[in-house]
Amino acid sequence: MKRRVAVVIRAADSARVEEAMRAALGLTLRGATVSVQVTPAQLATPLALRAAAALASFGHHVGPSAPSLSDTEVLEVWTDVGPGVTAEGAVDGAAEGAVDGAAEVRPEPEPEPDPARRVLHLLRPAAPHPRLGPSDYLVRLDDTGPVLATGHGAPFPPGPLTWPQLVTLLGLADLVVTW
Numbered sequence: 528m529k530r531r532v533a534v535v536i537r538a539a540d541s542a543r544v545e546e547a548m549r550a551a552l553g554l555t556l557r558g559a560t561v562s563v564q565v566t567p568a569q570l571a572t573p574l575a576l577r578a579a580a581a582l583a584s585f586g587h588h589v590g591p592s593a594p595s596l597s598d599t600e601v602l603e604v605w606t607d608v609g610p611g612v613t614a615e616g617a618v619d620g621a622a623e624g625a626v627d628g629a630a631e632v633r634p635e636p637e638p639e640p641d642p643a644r645r646v647l648h649l650l651r652p653a654a655p656h657p658r659l660g661p662s663d664y665l666v667r668l669d670d671t672g673p674v675l676a677t678g679h680g681a682p683f684p685p686g687p688l689t690w691p692q693l694v695t696l697l698g699l700a701d702l703v704v705t706w
Contacts, residue, residue, distance in 0.1 A: 529560045532601045533594035535694055536565040540607045544569045547605035548578035551587075559601075561587045562594035593690040597670070604697045647700035650676070654706035664696055 534551045538544050544565070551561050563582060570576050579589045588594065646663045650656070652670070659665060664678040666688065673688040675681060675696070682699075683692050697703060 529558050530554075530600050531598055532559045532561050532603065533599040534561060534563045534603045534605065535593075536563065536569055537604060537606045537694065537698070538569070541569075541572050541575070543605060543607055545572055545574045545578070547603075548575050548582075550603070550605075551582060552578050555582065555585060555587060562599070563587070563589045564591065564593055565589060566591045597672075602697070604694060606698060644701040645699060647696050647703045649673075649703065649705040651706060657704070657706055664700065666693065666696065 532551075532554050534547060534554075536544055536547045538547065548563070548565070548570075551563050554561050561582060563579070565575075565579070570579050582589045644660075644662075646660060648657050648659065648663060648665045650665060650667045652668065657665070659677065662679050664681055665676040667674045667676050671687070673693050675683055675685050675688050675692075677685065678696070682695060688696070
Protein backbone atom coordinates (compact mmCIF):
# COMPACT_ATOMS: atom_id res chain seq x y z
CA MET A 528 0.00 0.00 0.00
CA LYS A 529 1.30 3.44 -0.94
CA ARG A 530 1.86 5.99 1.82
CA ARG A 531 -0.05 9.22 1.40
CA VAL A 532 2.17 12.20 2.22
CA ALA A 533 1.19 15.88 2.36
CA VAL A 534 4.04 18.37 1.94
CA VAL A 535 3.23 21.93 3.04
CA ILE A 536 5.80 24.52 1.99
CA ARG A 537 5.74 27.70 4.09
CA ALA A 538 9.30 28.75 3.24
CA ALA A 539 10.05 32.05 1.51
CA ASP A 540 13.71 31.22 0.79
CA SER A 541 14.03 29.82 -2.75
CA ALA A 542 16.79 27.35 -1.75
CA ARG A 543 14.52 25.97 0.99
CA VAL A 544 11.60 25.64 -1.46
CA GLU A 545 13.88 23.79 -3.89
CA GLU A 546 14.97 21.44 -1.09
CA ALA A 547 11.33 20.73 -0.18
CA MET A 548 10.42 20.05 -3.81
CA ARG A 549 13.40 17.67 -4.19
CA ALA A 550 12.30 15.90 -1.02
CA ALA A 551 8.76 15.54 -2.41
CA LEU A 552 10.19 13.98 -5.58
CA GLY A 553 12.28 11.64 -3.42
CA LEU A 554 9.16 10.49 -1.59
CA THR A 555 7.64 9.39 -4.90
CA LEU A 556 10.72 7.28 -5.61
CA ARG A 557 9.91 5.38 -2.42
CA GLY A 558 6.38 4.73 -3.71
CA ALA A 559 4.48 7.46 -1.85
CA THR A 560 1.54 9.40 -3.20
CA VAL A 561 2.43 13.05 -2.64
CA SER A 562 0.32 16.20 -2.38
CA VAL A 563 2.33 19.44 -2.26
CA GLN A 564 0.86 22.73 -1.08
CA VAL A 565 2.96 25.49 -2.62
CA THR A 566 2.10 28.87 -4.12
CA PRO A 567 3.09 29.90 -7.66
CA ALA A 568 5.25 32.68 -6.16
CA GLN A 569 7.29 30.07 -4.27
CA LEU A 570 8.02 28.23 -7.53
CA ALA A 571 10.29 31.07 -8.64
CA THR A 572 13.36 29.05 -9.66
CA PRO A 573 13.87 26.71 -12.60
CA LEU A 574 14.61 23.77 -10.29
CA ALA A 575 11.41 24.28 -8.27
CA LEU A 576 9.37 24.62 -11.48
CA ARG A 577 10.89 21.43 -12.96
CA ALA A 578 10.19 19.51 -9.76
CA ALA A 579 6.58 20.74 -9.70
CA ALA A 580 6.13 19.80 -13.36
CA ALA A 581 7.63 16.35 -12.76
CA LEU A 582 5.36 15.70 -9.77
CA ALA A 583 2.30 16.84 -11.71
CA SER A 584 3.25 14.69 -14.72
CA PHE A 585 3.35 11.65 -12.41
CA GLY A 586 -0.17 12.44 -11.20
CA HIS A 587 0.69 14.05 -7.85
CA HIS A 588 -1.07 17.20 -6.65
CA VAL A 589 1.00 20.40 -6.70
CA GLY A 590 -0.70 23.71 -6.01
CA PRO A 591 -1.90 26.30 -3.52
CA SER A 592 -4.87 24.27 -2.27
CA ALA A 593 -4.47 22.37 0.98
CA PRO A 594 -4.30 18.58 0.85
CA SER A 595 -7.09 16.65 2.57
CA LEU A 596 -6.16 15.62 6.10
CA SER A 597 -8.43 12.60 5.93
CA ASP A 598 -6.33 11.23 3.05
CA THR A 599 -2.96 12.01 4.68
CA GLU A 600 -0.85 9.52 6.64
CA VAL A 601 2.27 11.69 6.93
CA LEU A 602 2.51 15.48 7.02
CA GLU A 603 5.72 17.37 6.29
CA VAL A 604 5.89 21.12 6.92
CA TRP A 605 8.81 23.05 5.43
CA THR A 606 9.63 26.51 6.78
CA ASP A 607 12.61 28.78 6.54
CA VAL A 608 15.28 27.89 9.09
CA GLY A 609 14.54 29.81 12.26
CA PRO A 610 11.26 31.67 11.76
CA GLY A 611 7.93 30.45 13.05
CA VAL A 612 4.46 30.68 11.62
CA THR A 613 1.89 33.28 12.68
CA ALA A 614 -1.75 32.54 13.43
CA GLU A 615 -2.58 33.65 9.88
CA GLY A 616 -0.14 31.06 8.50
CA ALA A 617 2.42 33.55 7.18
CA VAL A 618 6.13 33.24 7.86
CA ASP A 619 7.11 35.46 10.80
CA GLY A 620 10.76 35.77 11.82
CA ALA A 621 9.85 36.83 15.36
CA ALA A 622 8.01 33.67 16.34
CA GLU A 623 9.76 30.89 18.22
CA GLY A 624 9.57 27.10 18.04
CA ALA A 625 9.45 26.71 14.28
CA VAL A 626 9.54 23.39 12.51
CA ASP A 627 13.14 23.40 11.29
CA GLY A 628 12.86 21.48 8.06
CA ALA A 629 10.62 18.57 7.33
CA ALA A 630 10.03 15.71 9.67
CA GLU A 631 7.95 12.65 9.11
CA VAL A 632 5.32 12.43 11.83
CA ARG A 633 5.49 8.95 13.37
CA PRO A 634 3.99 7.46 16.51
CA GLU A 635 6.49 7.37 19.35
CA PRO A 636 6.40 6.06 22.90
CA GLU A 637 4.61 8.46 25.24
CA PRO A 638 7.12 11.18 26.19
CA GLU A 639 7.50 12.45 29.74
CA PRO A 640 5.90 15.90 30.04
CA ASP A 641 8.57 18.59 29.82
CA PRO A 642 7.53 22.15 30.68
CA ALA A 643 10.44 23.54 28.66
CA ARG A 644 9.19 22.19 25.30
CA ARG A 645 5.87 22.37 23.52
CA VAL A 646 4.55 19.10 22.11
CA LEU A 647 1.70 18.87 19.62
CA HIS A 648 -0.13 15.58 20.10
CA LEU A 649 -2.16 14.49 17.07
CA LEU A 650 -4.67 11.94 18.35
CA ARG A 651 -6.22 9.47 15.90
CA PRO A 652 -9.79 8.31 16.72
CA ALA A 653 -8.87 4.99 18.39
CA ALA A 654 -5.70 6.19 20.14
CA PRO A 655 -5.43 6.40 23.95
CA HIS A 656 -5.27 9.86 25.52
CA PRO A 657 -1.59 10.78 26.08
CA ARG A 658 -0.17 12.41 29.19
CA LEU A 659 0.19 16.13 28.50
CA GLY A 660 2.80 18.60 29.67
CA PRO A 661 1.83 22.08 30.86
CA SER A 662 2.42 23.73 27.46
CA ASP A 663 1.29 20.88 25.17
CA TYR A 664 -1.42 21.02 22.53
CA LEU A 665 -3.82 18.12 21.89
CA VAL A 666 -5.53 17.91 18.49
CA ARG A 667 -8.05 15.14 17.81
CA LEU A 668 -8.08 13.97 14.19
CA ASP A 669 -11.83 13.34 13.87
CA ASP A 670 -13.71 12.30 10.74
CA THR A 671 -14.92 15.88 10.38
CA GLY A 672 -11.40 17.31 10.60
CA PRO A 673 -8.87 18.38 13.24
CA VAL A 674 -10.24 19.61 16.58
CA LEU A 675 -8.13 21.44 19.18
CA ALA A 676 -9.04 19.69 22.44
CA THR A 677 -6.56 21.42 24.76
CA GLY A 678 -3.84 23.95 24.20
CA HIS A 679 -2.38 25.96 27.04
CA GLY A 680 -1.39 29.26 25.44
CA ALA A 681 -2.58 28.16 21.98
CA PRO A 682 -3.35 31.01 19.57
CA PHE A 683 -6.84 29.50 18.99
CA PRO A 684 -9.70 28.52 21.30
CA PRO A 685 -10.59 24.83 21.66
CA GLY A 686 -12.78 23.59 18.81
CA PRO A 687 -12.56 22.78 15.09
CA LEU A 688 -9.37 23.89 13.32
CA THR A 689 -8.87 25.05 9.76
CA TRP A 690 -5.92 23.78 7.71
CA PRO A 691 -3.88 27.02 8.23
CA GLN A 692 -4.54 26.86 11.98
CA LEU A 693 -3.25 23.27 12.15
CA VAL A 694 -0.15 24.25 10.18
CA THR A 695 0.35 27.14 12.63
CA LEU A 696 0.27 24.73 15.60
CA LEU A 697 2.76 22.49 13.78
CA GLY A 698 5.07 25.48 13.40
CA LEU A 699 4.79 26.42 17.08
CA ALA A 700 5.55 22.92 18.37
CA ASP A 701 9.02 21.70 19.29
CA LEU A 702 7.89 18.11 18.74
CA VAL A 703 4.92 16.52 16.98
CA VAL A 704 3.71 13.08 18.03
CA THR A 705 0.94 11.19 16.23
CA TRP A 706 -0.93 8.67 18.35
